[in-house]
Amino acid sequence: MDLDAVLLARIQFAFTIGFHILFPTLTIGLASFLLLAEIRWLRTGDGEWKSLYRFWSKLFALAFGMGVVSGVVLSYQLGTNWGGFSTATSNVIGPLLGYEVLTAFFLEAGFLGIMLFGWNRVPRGVHLLATAMVALGTLLSAFWVLAANSWMHTPQGHTLRDGIFYVVDFQAVIFNPSFPYRFAHMAVASYLTTALVVAAVSAAMILRGRRERAVRYGLAYGLVLAALLAPVQVVIGDLHGLNVKQHQPIKVAAMEGLWETTRGAPLVLFAWPDREAETNRYAIEIPKAASLILTHDPDGEVVGLRSVPPGDRPNVPLVFFAFRLMIGLGVIMLTVSWIGSWLLWRGTLLERRGFLRLLAWTGPSGLVAVLAGWVVAEAGRQPWVVQGLLRTADAVSPVTAGPIAASLAAFIVVYLGLLVAFLAYAGKLVARGPQAEGDTPEPKLQMAGRS
Amino acid sequence: MIQADLLPVIWALVIAFAIALYVIMDGFDLGIGILFPFAPSHADRDTMMNSVAPVWDGNETWLVLGGAGLFAAFPLAYSVILSATYIPIIVMLLALVLRGVAFEFRFKAEKSRFLWDIAFAAGSTLAALAQGFVLGAFIDGIRVIDGRFVGGAFEWLTPFNGMTALGLVAGYALLGSTWLIWKTEGGLQRWSRQRARVLLLAVLFFVAVVSLWTPLSHEAIAARWFAWPNLLYLSPVPVVTGTLALLLWRGLGQERELAPFLLTIGLFLLSFLGLGISLWPYAVPPEMTIWDAAAQPESQIFMLVGVVLLIPLILAYTAYSYWVFRGKVGGDFYR
Numbered sequence: 040m041d042l043d044a045v046l047l048a049r050i051q052f053a054f055t056i057g058f059h060i061l062f063p064t065l066t067i068g069l070a071s072f073l074l075l076a077e078i079r080w081l082r083t084g085d086g087e088w089k090s091l092y093r094f095w096s097k098l099f100a101l102a103f104g105m106g107v108v109s110g111v112v113l114s115y116q117l118g119t120n121w122g123g124f125s126t127a128t129s130n131v132i133g134p135l136l137g138y139e140v141l142t143a144f145f146l147e148a149g150f151l152g153i154m155l156f157g158w159n160r161v162p163r164g165v166h167l168l169a170t171a172m173v174a175l176g177t178l179l180s181a182f183w184v185l186a187a188n189s190w191m192h193t194p195q196g197h198t199l200r201d202g203i204f205y206v207v208d209f210q211a212v213i214f215n216p217s218f219p220y221r222f223a224h225m226a227v228a229s230y231l232t233t234a235l236v237v238a239a240v241s242a243a244m245i246l247r248g249r250r251e252r253a254v255r256y257g258l259a260y261g262l263v264l265a266a267l268l269a270p271v272q273v274v275i276g277d278l279h280g281l282n283v284k285q286h287q288p289i290k291v292a293a294m295e296g297l298w299e300t301t302r303g304a305p306l307v308l309f310a311w312p313d314r315e316a317e318t319n320r321y322a323i324e325i326p327k328a329a330s331l332i333l334t335h336d337p338d339g340e341v342v343g344l345r346s347v348p349p350g351d352r353p354n355v356p357l358v359f360f361a362f363r364l365m366i367g368l369g370v371i372m373l374t375v376s377w378i379g380s381w382l383l384w385r386g387t388l389l390e391r392r393g394f395l396r397l398l399a400w401t402g403p404s405g406l407v408a409v410l411a412g413w414v415v416a417e418a419g420r421q422p423w424v425v426q427g428l429l430r431t432a433d434a435v436s437p438v439t440a441g442p443i444a445a446s447l448a449a450f451i452v453v454y455l456g457l458l459v460a461f462l463a464y465a466g467k468l469v470a471r472g473p474q475a476e477g478d479t480p481e482p483k484l485q486m487a488g489r490s
Numbered sequence: 491m492i493q494a495d496l497l498p499v500i501w502a503l504v505i506a507f508a509i510a511l512y513v514i515m516d517g518f519d520l521g522i523g524i525l526f527p528f529a530p531s532h533a534d535r536d537t538m539m540n541s542v543a544p545v546w547d548g549n550e551t552w553l554v555l556g557g558a559g560l561f562a563a564f565p566l567a568y569s570v571i572l573s574a575t576y577i578p579i580i581v582m583l584l585a586l587v588l589r590g591v592a593f594e595f596r597f598k599a600e601k602s603r604f605l606w607d608i609a610f611a612a613g614s615t616l617a618a619l620a621q622g623f624v625l626g627a628f629i630d631g632i633r634v635i636d637g638r639f640v641g642g643a644f645e646w647l648t649p650f651n652g653m654t655a656l657g658l659v660a661g662y663a664l665l666g667s668t669w670l671i672w673k674t675e676g677g678l679q680r681w682s683r684q685r686a687r688v689l690l691l692a693v694l695f696f697v698a699v700v701s702l703w704t705p706l707s708h709e710a711i712a713a714r715w716f717a718w719p720n721l722l723y724l725s726p727v728p729v730v731t732g733t734l735a736l737l738l739w740r741g742l743g744q745e746r747e748l749a750p751f752l753l754t755i756g757l758f759l760l761s762f763l764g765l766g767i768s769l770w771p772y773a774v775p776p777e778m779t780i781w782d783a784a785a786q787p788e789s790q791i792f793m794l795v796g797v798v799l800l801i802p803l804i805l806a807y808t809a810y811s812y813w814v815f816r817g818k819v820g821g822d823f824y825r
Contacts, residue, residue: 101594107547108590112583114557118572119579125561125569126637130786133562134793140558141800144551149807152544153814160814205786436573442643446580453584457591464598 044440045432048120051447053417055112057410058454062106064409067181067226068233069099070174073154075260077170081163086475087252094253094473095237100155101465103147105457112450120443122436124424131197131204131212135187143180147173178226185225189218191425192416193286199428216286220279221416227275228412231268232405235372237261238379239402242395244472250389253473259383262398265376272369277332283419284333287426288342289351290419293358295329296322297343304329304341309363312355317345353421361414368408375401497790498780501563502771504797508559510762512552514665514755519546521666523589523614524659525685526607534678535607541673541819543593548808550586562793566637566783567773573639574632575624575646582620589613615659622658626651629704629769631776650703657696661758664689668750671742673819686750687742694735697761701728704768710776711768724767731760 073092080088114136117125125132153161153169161169190196196211197204206212238261244254284291292298296307298317306328310319327337334341344352379398382388388395424431519542529535542549560568572579592610599606627646632639667689670682705712715724738753769775773783784790 101598104547104591104594107550108587111550111554111586111590114554114561115572115579115583117561118557118568119576122569122573122638126565129561129565129568130789133558133565133785134789134796137555137558137562137793138796140551140555141796141804144554145548145800145804145808148548148551149804149811151547152811156544157814206788206792209788209792436569436576437638437640438573438576439643442576442580446577449580449584453587457587460591460595464595467598 044438044443045435047440047443047447048435048438049431051443051450052116052120054447054454055109055116055450057413058458059106059109059113060409060413061406062102062109063177063180064229064232064406065102065236066099066106067177067229068231068236069095069102070170070177071230072233072237072260073099074167074170074174076256077167081167085252087256090251090473090475091253091256094468095257096155097468098240098465100151101461101468103151105461107148109454118436119438120436121424121434122438124429124434127202127429127434128191128204128425130206131190131194132187134206134209135183135190135213139180139183139187143176143183146179147176150176181225181229182222185222186213186215186218188416189221190215192221192283192420193217194425194428204425204428217279217282220275220282223275224272224279224412225409227268227272228405228409231265231272231372232409234261234264234268235376235405236402238265238376239399240469243399243402244469245389246392246395246399247470249472251473251475255389258388262376262379262383262388265372266380269369269373269376273373276369281333284341287420289344289347290353290358290415291333292342292344292346293353293355293419294362294415295333295341296355296359297329297341298345300340300343300346302330302340303327303338304333306332307359310359312359314349314352314355351422353419358415358419361411361418365408365411365415368404368411371401372404372408494787495781497787497794498563498784499771500794501559501784501790502773502780504794505556505559505563506762506766508552508556510759512549512556513762514758515549515552516546517662517758518542518665518669518751519549520589520614520618521662521664521669523610523666524618524663525666525670525682526611526614528685530677530681534681537674537678537819538670539593539596539610541670544815545812546593547590548811550590559793563785563790564773564780564783565785566778567780570632570634570637570639570774570778570783571624571628574641575627577643578620578623578627578646582617582624585613585616585620587613589617614662618659618662619655622655623647623651625658626654628775629654629700629765631708632774634774634778637778650700650707653696653699653703657693657700660689660692660696661761664693665751665754665758668754672748672751675818683742687739690735690738690742693757697731697757701764708768708776714768727760727764727767731757731764734760 073096076088076092076095079085080092117132150169150172153166154173157166157169190212193216194204195215196208197206199205237257241254241257241261245258280291280294283294295304296310296312296319297304298319303326305324305326307319308323308325310322310324312319330339330341331337333339344355375398379388379394382391382394420426422430422432424434522538522542526535526538529538557568560571588609589611590613592606592613596603596606596610623646626648630648630650633641633645664686667682667686671679671686674682705715714720734753734756738750738757741749741753771779771781773780
């Protein structure tokens with residue numbers, strides 16, 4: 040296996056999984072948001088909640104479709120790209136992904152049809168159940184896939200014989216040390232991202248003169264949920280960081296740009312990490328702050344990158360900058376959602392066109408932060424695919440660079456085309472906005488399907 | 491240890507069950523995509539797509555279960571088969587992506603609708619072709635040394651595999667057309683009836699070719715079928731297949747609605763059984779058995795618990811969903 044093929048396999052997988060993760064992030068959040076809207080509708084009898092539901096369920100369907108098709112790709116890419124990984128870890132990872140299919144994918148797919156097309160075919164209670172099952176399915180899916188991923192970061196509950204992992208204790212495998220933190224961090228990330236997307240899209244519609252209650256409900260609920268979730272995410276992120284420091288100190292060293300093991304390590308706000316010289320250029324630092332954050336003691340010791348040979352370090356600039364991007368976007372989300380909630384409380388939000396425009400532009404920041412966060416987590420684990428036990432270079436399939444490069448090119452072309460189409464059709468739905476839902480029978484549309 | 495011997499057999503049956511369900515359920519909705527360009531009118535295309543819109547992603551989930559089950563229960567087979575058939579698998583995945591998003595995009599598009607018509611039809615057809623090539627490569631055998639695939643990137647591209655690929659396309663199209671006979675009425679139903687007859691002949695041709703070609707080029711498979719007394723025990727398979735084909739031909743001539751679909755499913759299951767007989771007990775023919783490829787027993791048991799508890803539940807709510815969307819489908823059905 041030549042190195043080019045390894046790199047190409049990584050780029051391809053990073054691209055397909057990075058593309059995929061955007062859509063589950065949205066569907067995890069939107070499914071729960073739809074459940075909330077349906078409960079509000081059934082509780083209050085206010086038809087505006089139903090039109091809000093119908094509107095967001097169309098965007099949900101779009102995102103869900105993208106998530107399904109890009110997810111099917113991943114379940115087979117473990118074999119096509121990572122044959123070595125799947126052979127070595129299948130005893131551990133296989134059952135977890137199997138349970139994801141059995142508990143989550145079927146649940147989502149089984150009830151999605153009723154949720155989208157079943158309004159006039161099932162009683163209201165059954166429809167609510169269908170929405171709840173889809174929402175539960177999205178969370179269960181995250182549960183299993185994050186259990187599998189977390190095991191790759193903090194493996195336990197196994198023995199390793201002749202290069203193959205054997206499970207000793209499944210409970211230990213699933214509830215491995217980083218799992219609770221990573222699951223909480225990702226679940227809250229999905230909710231926060233979606234809350235902000237809902238608020239941003241509603242803001243854009245208000246700017247276009249749509250002022251019906253369905254739109255205003257979306258704006259208010261999105262903003263307040265984001266304002267509540269953002270500080271929760273800060274706390275979870277901090278706890279997760281402490282967990283990473285305990286189990287993957289080199290990843291933290293790359294995140295912090297810390298080369299030497301130091302007592303009283305500074306917090307590097309900005310720098311250019313130079314891998315050759317093993318030092319930071321143009322660094323702007325706050326003395327002792329990294330030690331304070333990571334050890335809750337200004338003179339606490341933080342492990343540096345030089346404590347391991349260069350071959351055992353991740354790509355430092357990549358991890359370093361991705362981490363800063365994630366944190367920066369987190370600060371933006373917190374600030375915007377708090378200002379918005381304050382304006383909402385003051386009752387002047389709808390008149391603040393400048394702020395609404397800012398909010399609309401902030402909409403995608405959660406998605407970008409999620410991508411940046413996954414780059415930190417996954418690139419930070421390199422050169423390992425299973426931390427400390429299996430190297431990425433030993434995990435690839437016996438496929439040569441040619442087919443991988445060709446399929447990578449095909450994935451890029453197809454996925455970018457899909458993204459353009461997704462945005463175009465989502466934009467069209469947004470331009471049309473929510474439609475009033477009375478109890479009178481709806482006019483027949485020429486086309487049905489998932490429209 | 492009995493358990494260690496038996497578990498791979500149980501898992502082989504579980505995966506065979508998932509693949510059979512996949513082939514039948516996604517088979518009819520891929521078949522609709524294959525028939526799509528030939529549909530009599532635009533309105534009929536809407537109806538065809540609507541007939542599978544609420545169920546297609548549940549159908550495709552069986553493919554994911556097949557993949558995840560293979561990965562969990564027979565990891566060596568998973569990595570060998572997917573390495574050996576890298577190109578058709580990737581083509582299948584991309585094709586499934588294109589036809590899958592067409593369900594979402596087509597009804598929202600106006601000027602660009604023809605683009606999603608093409609994506610749906612070409613994606614469905616390519617996915618079926620690619621699956622047929624993988625099937626052929628699997629039957630024909632994969633070169634393995636020390637648990638790793640040692641062949642080239644294009645070993646799957648052979649005349650035999652081309653036959654299985656065309657056979658699968660015809661088979662899916664037959665499933666799709668008999669599904670339409672059941673779910674539609676009027677002109678589209680009549681059209682589907684005519685197409686189904688032609689497709690049935692094509693399917694029988696390909697089944698016959700593959701059934702003869704396989705034992706001729708593989709001595710072990712010939713011995714399995716033609717050695718005495720196997721010949722006696724296995725003779726019902728071709729006999730029942732022929733009977734079902736005859737019943738289907740007659741059912742298409744009469745005004746039967748559900749029977750053609752069920753008979754086509756029967757044909758698929760029998761072909762599947764025939765393959766099973768030929769290839770048992772190999773996870774990767776011609777050498778790696780299901781015992782060679784099996785995961786550790788503890789992992790197989792852990793996931794088997796889930797399968798036993800959850801598959802009945804999944805079948806129940808899937809059946810409920812089909813029941814909710816029962817009856818004939820029109821262009822504006824799901825409001």
